[in-house]
Amino acid sequence: MLTIGDLSKATGVKVPTIRYYEQMGLLSHAERSEGNQRRYSSGERDRLTFIRHARDLGLTIDAIRELIELSQHPERPCHDADRIAAEQLSTVRRKIERLQKLEAELVRITSHCHSDQIRDCYVIRALANHDLCQDEHD
Amino acid sequence: MLTIGDLSKATGVKVPTIRYYEQMGLLSHAERSEGNQRRYSSGERDRLTFIRHARDLGLTIDAIRELIELSQHPERPCHDADRIAAEQLSTVRRKIERLQKLEAELVRITSHCHSDQIRDCYVIRALANHDLCQDEHD
DNA sequence: CTTGAAGCTCAAGCAGCTTGAGGGTTTATG
DNA sequence: CATAAACCCTCAAGCTGCTTGAGCTTCAAG
Structure with missing residues (x-):
């Protein structure tokens, strides 16, 4: 034990x-x-x-x-187990898709900031203004 | 207002x-x-x-x-803002990486179940036995 | 027999909201 | 101007999946 x-x-x-x-x-x-x-x-x-x-x-x-x-019911059909796994797979795929959009957006934001001051900081401006986004990410 | x-x-x-x-x-x-x-x-x-x-x-x-x-401090340097965005980018990338491993594993699990009964269900067996995994996914 | 590691229960804390109860305010319509 | 629908308020608790802490008991080694 x-x-x-x-x-x-x-x-x-x-x-x-x-x-x-x-x-x-x-x-x-x-x-x-x-x-x-x-x-x-x-x-x-x-x-x-x-x-x-x-x-x-x-x-x-x-x-x-x-x-x-x-x-605990070995004799039952296993489509429920299959379904649970398949649902999890599509959940994971949706998350990946969404995160890839975020990744692209963050790459864009971080690579465009060539300023030294908050005043002109692209990061701040991009966050303030969704119109600067390439793509819908939400 | x-x-x-x-x-x-x-x-x-x-x-x-x-x-x-x-x-x-x-x-x-x-x-x-x-x-x-x-x-x-x-x-x-x-x-x-x-x-x-x-x-x-x-x-x-x-x-x-x-x-x-x-x-609120436009005159300050903007490296802190850049850092925050860059950290978020690497967080997002880590999440994507992890999710892609999960995706691969789930694809494998769901595509290998050709049984009709829980008794032989690959989904259940794969979960019970980490050794069936191709790859470390955690 | 003592001591330190490990175990126990119960309650609260974490993020980022959401939901619900039990009210009060605003505004459109009759 | 009254009333009713739509909206607003606060405060407390609930959600997921744990983690942390306090205060106490049990176990195993020396």
Whole structure:
């Protein structure tokens, strides 16, 4: 049996975060030692690894809860799991698109400032005046 | 003079958000009507436009506060403004890089699931097992 | 048996808003 | 000029996904 600290080291998830996940229902209530400390089995370590991996991929707590729920019904069709992953993919793609617009705009703003004084600073002027933008970025 | 609703329409910033910005010190305390309602001039509209534009570019409230502070000293050198914009650019680039790794991983996960059942679902298996990843994505 | 590391719970804090309750003000219309 | 709709006010709490802190208990090594 692992202590919460062992589990933390094994998965790279911080101790208070593990407790938080338990509270959020991603991990079931852990068994306790006589002195009321949490003790974990390797099955729980695997689940936490799953959670960490999903969080790293940007999935929300709710989506992960849903995936865990699904993973407990091996006989069910897996289109829900596919859908969750696909939705996350399009969320990520939307974010990338938006950030690339911001990147372009920031490159433009930062490369156009050849002034030494705030008075003529392109950064400040560009922010004040959306019309200076090449492109809609919001 | 504009009411807070007029200002909201003019800038696309929601009414409670305008009040929030005032509280955060991005907008100065507005003048009030006899009945204690906020009234704005076009100068304040311009400042809010500036704030919105900066927020759209992902700048934090603190960074914006700093830029506003700078913009009020036209005679100062503008390297601080340049620095803020450049920092934001590298933040954006780091985010894009990370998201592109996630995108690749999600594409791989979603395109490999040819199962109909959770039992063999690649999505679930990939999440459970980081070793299936091509690449470190965190 | 003591001591220091690690564990416990509960509450509050972070960013950047949003939402809701319970009011008061303005303004258009009859 | 009265009334009603639309708008405004303040203050407090909620959202996500944790993190931090206080104040206390348990565990393991020496």
